[in-house]
Structures are given as structure tokens and as C-alpha cells.
Amino acid sequence: MDAIATIDQQKLDVFVSRILDDLGAVAIAPLVRVGDELGLYDALAQARRVTAQELARRTGTVERMVREWLNAHAAAGYLDYDAAADRFVMTDEQAMVFGNPESPVYMLGAFELSQASMLDQPKVTEAFRKSGGLGYHERCKCLFSGMSRFFAVSYKANLLQEWLPALDGVVDKLRSGAQVADIGCGHGVSLMLMAQAFERSTFRGFDYHADSVDCARREAELTGLASRVDFQVADAKTFAGGPYDFAACFDALHDMGDPVGAARHVLSQLAPDGTFMVIEPRAGDRLEDNFNPVGRLYYAASTMICTPVSLAQEVGLALGAQAGPKRLEQVLREAGFSRVRLAVETPFNIVLEARP
Numbered sequence: 001m002d003a004i005a006t007i008d009q010q011k012l013d014v015f016v017s018r019i020l021d022d023l024g025a026v027a028i029a030p031l032v033r034v035g036d037e038l039g040l041y042d043a044l045a046q047a048r049r050v051t052a053q054e055l056a057r058r059t060g061t062v063e064r065m066v067r068e069w070l071n072a073h074a075a076a077g078y079l080d081y082d083a084a085a086d087r088f089v090m091t092d093e094q095a096m097v098f099g100n101p102e103s104p105v106y107m108l109g110a111f112e113l114s115q116a117s118m119l120d121q122p123k124v125t126e127a128f129r130k131s132g133g134l135g136y137h138e139r140c141k142c143l144f145s146g147m148s149r150f151f152a153v154s155y156k157a158n159l160l161q162e163w164l165p166a167l168d169g170v171v172d173k174l175r176s177g178a179q180v181a182d183i184g185c186g187h188g189v190s191l192m193l194m195a196q197a198f199e200r201s202t203f204r205g206f207d208y209h210a211d212s213v214d215c216a217r218r219e220a221e222l223t224g225l226a227s228r229v230d231f232q233v234a235d236a237k238t239f240a241g242g243p244y245d246f247a248a249c250f251d252a253l254h255d256m257g258d259p260v261g262a263a264r265h266v267l268s269q270l271a272p273d274g275t276f277m278v279i280e281p282r283a284g285d286r287l288e289d290n291f292n293p294v295g296r297l298y299y300a301a302s303t304m305i306c307t308p309v310s311l312a313q314e315v316g317l318a319l320g321a322q323a324g325p326k327r328l329e330q331v332l333r334e335a336g337f338s339r340v341r342l343a344v345e346t347p348f349n350i351v352l353e354a355r356p
Contacts, residue, residue: 028076031069032111035098040069041108044079044090045099051087101149104157109149116143117304124304133312136209136255143305144212148187151251154348155190160197163279163351166344170246170275174198178245181206183236183266184252188216188229195229205231206239236262242269248277251349253331254323255306257313263335267356276337276354278328282345285324294348298322325350 035041043058044050050058052067059066070088074081078098080089096103117124119140127134136143164171174180177200182191185205195203207213216231232239236249236256247266256262266276281298284290290299302321310318319327325342329352332340337354344351 024076028072028078029111029114031072032078032098032108033115034069035073036108036111040066041090041098044088045095047090048095049082049085049087049089055088102156104153106153109146109151109153112142112146113150113301113305114146116140116146117301120304124308127308127311131311132308132318133316134308135312136309138312139305141211144187144209144215148189148215151186152189154346155193155250158346158349159190159193162344162346163277163349164194166351167275167277167353170277173245174201177201179241179243179271180204181239181241181244181247181266181269183239183247183249183262184255185216185231185250186212186252188219188231190248190250191216191229191231192220192223192225195225196223199228201228203229204239204241205229206234206236207231208233208235237265239265239269243271244269244274245271246275246277248279250279251281253278253328254280254302254319254321255309257310257317258315259317259319259331260334261315263332263337263354267336270356272356274356276332277343278332278352278354280323280328280350280352281321282348282350283322283324285326287322289324290322295322325352328352 038061039059040055040061043055047054047058052070053063055070056063056066070079073079074088079094080091082089090099096105097107100106116139120134120143123134123138164174174194175198178198180191180194180201180203182188182203182205185191185207186209188205191203191205194201205216210233213231213233217226220226220229220231234240237258247270249266253259253262263276270276282294283298298321306321307318310316319331329340332352332354337356339355341353342350343353
């Protein structure tokens with residue numbers, strides 16, 4: 001009773017309101033996956049103003065289910081609602097998030113990642129009790145497609161436009177013809193973006209996850225890039241084929257069990273005047289620097305994905321997704337790189353440039 005008597009009701013109300021917002025977000029997340037898988041967002045992006053009946057007819061789905069799905073979206077503010085016409089409206093801004101895969105704020109991949117975290121939650125719970133480790137090879141398949149779609153948004157918006165131009169002399173090398181390695185390439189999105197832009201260069205992607213490599217190879221064939229883009233199953237401490245003029249690691253160094261050893265191997269595979277670009281989630285160097293929406297998202301993802309993935313590997317340094325630039329620079333310098341700098345920051349990423 002005494003504890004209840006000391007409660008600040010205003011603070012409690014604010015906190016409960018915050019929790020209700022979070023519960024609403026959790027509750028609608030599966031509905032977003034439904035809309036993604038059934039093409040409801042694509043149909044909305046084309047029509048913009050629909051009744052439940054029209055959307056159901058366009059997508060071959062059940063009208064009553066579509067009506068409830070639309071109701072939930074309107075209540076969440078994910079769609080607008082014209083009550084007089086009983087029509088649901090996707091605004092230009094909402095279409096940027098849900099209906100345009102080329103948009104810099106397209107979010108459907110993030111919801112697929114969230115689904116993967118929920119599906120893997122029992123395994124992560126067990127990891128808390130045991131070694132802490134849960135490797136990528138033990139994860140549900142939608143994690144990898146979700147990561148590819150989520151990261152592709154930033155890569156398409158920033159890689160060619162901001163990240164590469166921020167590096168000293170790299171764009172000129174790529175234009176002239178360079179040997180390029182992508183370590184931890186996943187589905188190969190970043191490597192193929194570079195291959196499309198720099199026709200004189202050749203590219204190799206490495207990942208220890210065989211299914212991801214197979215997916216990358218299929219995409220390279222479909223896009224006509226297979227003659228210049230090669231994907232191989234190899235981990236970050238054993239890949240070969242150097243010397244490389246340019247090596248990159250996209251949102252992957254912090255996942256590695258031994259990032260120092262991996263970076264040291266990258267250095268051994270670089271040409272003397274080569275460059276290693278490390279793309280990492282944006283973070284400050286102190287915990288309190290990351291008390292913001294991006295930090296909130298990344299700490300949660302790091303708990304469910306990045307940290308247990310690292311702990312499942314040799315060394316298990318477990319940098320986490322919010323390591324921050326100072327800690328990452330320490331890793332690169334310990335690996336033997338003599339020049340390390342923060343080249344550029346974007347809303348979701350930091351870019352470090354490391355040289356021998």
C-alpha cells in the first residue's frame with residue numbers, strides 16, 4: 001500500500017500510454033506482414049483510394065478480412081480514412097514507407113526482420129540460459145530476406161551517392177577497374193549495386209551462410225552480372241583472392257565473433273594502397289548517446305540477432321550493433337590498420353575508412 005501511495009500518477013499515466021503505443025505497434029506488425037505477403041500495399045499504392053471491396057477484388061482476398069485489416073491500419077494512422085465515402089486512402093507519405101521499394105524510407109523489410117525475431121524468440125531465450133550464442137545457421141529463413149530488404153534501402157540511397165564519394169580515391173579506382181571484396185555479403189545487394197555502377201571492376205562476395213550465397217548467385221544471374229560478380233562460401237578469416245584494391249563490410253563486422261581477426265585478415269588481402277570500408281549501424285560512443293528511436297531499434301535487434309550471433313562464434317567478442325565509432329576504430333587499429341577515420345554519417349549508418 002505504501003508503495004502505491006508514493007506513485008506519481010502523472011508519471012504512471014505517461015508510462016502506461018507509452019506501453020499502449022508499443023503494444024499497438026506490436027499488434028499491428030503481423031498485419032503489416034500480411035499486407036506485404038498478399039500484395040495489399042502494392043495495390044493500395046496503385047489505387048490510393050479504395051473501399052474494402054475494391055481492395056479485396058484487386059488482390060483476390062476475402063473482403064471481410066480486408067475490411068478489418070484496413071480498419072486496423074486507419075486506427076494506427078498507417079492509412080487515412082474518408083468516412084463520407086467509406087474509402088481508405090494511402091497518402092504520398094504513407095506510400096513512401098509501404099508502397100515504394102525504391103524509397104529511402106521503405107520499411108517492409110524491417111517488419112520482416114521483426115517477424116524473424118519473434119519466431120526465433122524461444123531459441124534466444126535458451127541462449128540466455130546457456131552460452132549466449134545463436135548462430136545465423138540456426139535462424140529462421142525470413143531473417144535473411146528481411147535483412148536484405150531492410151539494408152537495401154540504405155544502400156540504394158547512400159552507397160553510390162554519399163558513402164563511396166566520401167572515401168579517398170576509391171571512386172576513381174572503381175571507375176578505372178578495381179578488384180573488390182565484400183565480406184559478409186549476405187544476399188549481395190551492396191556488391192551488385194557497385195557492379196552495376198562500375199563496369200570495369202570485378203567483385204567477389206563472401207559469406208559463411210550458404211543459403212545466402214546461393215540467393216546472391218541467383219540474383220547475379222538474373223541481373224546479368226554473374227560474369228563480373230562472384231559469390232563464394234567463406235568466412236571473414238579465410239576468404240582469399242587478394243590483393244584487393246577495395247574491401248568492404250556492410251553491417252556485418254559487429255556480428256563477427258572475432259572482428260579483430262577478421263579485420264586483420266582483410267588487411268592481409270588488401271593491396272598496399274587499398275581501402276577497407278566498414279559500414280556499421282549509427283551509434284554514439286556512450287549508452288546514453290543512443291537513447292533515441294534509432295538506438296532503441298538497434299539495441300533490440302542487437303539483443304535478438306547480433307550479440308548472440310557473435311557469441312556463437314570463435315572468440316565471441318560481441319561488439320553489438322551499437323558499438324560506436326571509437327570502439328570500432330580500436331578494433332581496426334588493433335587489427336593493424338594505421339589510418340582510420342569516420343568518413344561520413346547518415347541517419348542509420350556510420351562509415352569508417354581504414355587503410356594499411
